[in-house]
Amino acid sequence: MSRSDPSKEICRSAAACRVCGGGDLVRFLDLGELPLVNRYLSSPAAARDEPRFPLEIFFCRTCSMSQLGVVVDPRVLYAEYDYHSSVSKTFQAHCDAMAASLGAEFGSANQPFVVEIASNDGCLLTRFKERGCRVLGVEPARNLARLANAAGLPTLNEFWSGEIARRIRAEHGPARLVVATNVLAHVDDLRSFLRAVAGLLEPGGAFVFEVPYMVNFMNRAEFDTAYHEHLSYFLLRPLVRALRESGLALADAQEFEIHGGSIRVTARLSAAPSANVGRLLAWEEELGLHEEATYLRFARHVATLKEELVAFLGAIKGRGKRLAAYGASAKGNVLLNYCGIGRDLVDYVVDDTPAKQGKLYPGVHLPIVSRDRLRSDPPDYLLLLAWNFVDELLRNTSDYRARGGRYVVPIPSLRVL
Ligand SMILES: [Zn+2]
Structure with missing residues (x-):
């Protein structure tokens, strides 16, 4: 059995619109082949067999509903869920x-x-x-x-x-x-x-x-x-x-x-x-x-954000600086996988959920560690992946900040704090 076979068994393509049932769907955003972002990996062996699925969003020209083109079996997605x-x-x-x-x-x-x-x-x-x-x-x-x-x-x-x-x-x-x-x-x-x-x-x-x-x-x-x-x-x-x-x-x-x-x-x-x-x-x-047309414009903007972020992180790295990330969230995982930001740029990901610590972040396979690591092995820059909780993350890392640590906020546009 080839490695791609399990993927076929647990996902299907959505041919008709979820709301109007029509078939006039146009793909506007293609984020590539991504792993299941909430499937935290417990070992390097699990990382080798990690399935990936296309992540593409379609717009329905008939009713304006946007939706994914591929549906992964919910029994696979939700049997165990780490988001508390x-x-x-x-x-x-x-x-x-x-x-x-x-x-x-x-x-x-x-x-x-x-x-x-x-x-x-x-x-x-x-x-x-x-x-x-x-x-x-x-x-x-x-x-x-x-x-x-x-x-x-x-x-x-x-x-x-x-x-x-x-x-x-x-x-x-x-x-x-x-x-x-x-x-x-x-x-x-x-x-x-x-x-x-x-x-x-x-x-x-x-x-x-x-x-x-x-x-x-x-x-x-x-x-x-x-x-x-x-x-x-x-x-x-x-x-x-x-x-x-x-x-x-x-x-x-x-x-x-x-x-x-x-x-x-x-x-x-x-x-x-x-x-x-x-x-x-x-x-x-x-x-x-x-x-x-609005959606196609949006997709071009997303591609530009990716280019800017990757160029910026590459430049930091080029100056000999160290980078870690904070918030092993699902959205952070999409960002890293879509942008191809892995171990070559980021050393580790901090997360406060005990169940995630000690595991590997899906797709990019970065180690997830507790906040203590920021004290014992501090980076120069911290990429904030859970940007919707930025205030909470800044409060949680006041020690790091007091010692001169910097932050990179990737969305809605690149900011350095
Ligand atoms: Zn529709």
Whole structure:
């Protein structure tokens, strides 16, 4: 069996648009053959058999939905997942704010039933529980579901589906609120997913979900948030259509800053769209996001960013300086692999998640180490890979900075701090 065979078994090409079902798709961004960016490697042997898949984004000329051309089997992607939402303080603060605002909107009288899809380690669910809600998580990663259950947050270790929704409704009744943060972009069969949500809601209930917003992806050159898990890149216009065809109505959409700029969308069984929905739809139009030429321009810009970053790091290296990276995030991995930045330029990657330490960063195979390494073996420059948490990373490395350490921020444009 040749080395490429396993890849064929676990991925398929997407021929039709996920929203409109049409086939008029144009590839605008090609980031190359990338490894699975959340598959941290435990040994050099694992690195030898590492599968790679094309990472290309297509634009649908019919409905403006952007999406990946290749879908990797979710059982391969999510069986074990190393991203723990509770690790990031920024994300914890976000969960606090979200539970507070939704708690105020949906009330805590009569113990409302709140279901979270892809509930991770229960970071958000625990806050609803504290507010007196009945809660239930649905989480496909075994390790995370186990953590949540151990913490007293009932969690089904399952993928979201119509069958699971029916089972939950039969056992617990309909839900006042279904929440999904940063999960819809990962869903291949979007309509089945949304129909299952509609089937679980009580009349007057709401589905609140958060997804990275394609407007920010384009405006801020966030190409490194494209990876195999992120199948869809949402604008509001195709989302309105996907919801409508699944029995849901888009009620509201709010922008906020997390994962590089996201939108929180509220959908109900029936509702009129808020003024903000109209404003965002008009903005998408104004930015030319329904036109192919805009996407081709974006791709040229991304190629330029790559050239500038590689040239800059090469120049630092040429002056005999040492370089390390901070934040072994998925997006950082896309950046390094796409730009071909490996051991020849970077010595190691620091990350604060214990589960990642001691492993190799996918594709580029850089060692992932704890923050102590910055003290024992400091570099001259630190490339900040988790650029959406820059403030947190700067605080975490104040010692390094005090000793004269410099920082390189790669996105949205190259900055040296
Ligand atoms: Zn389409």
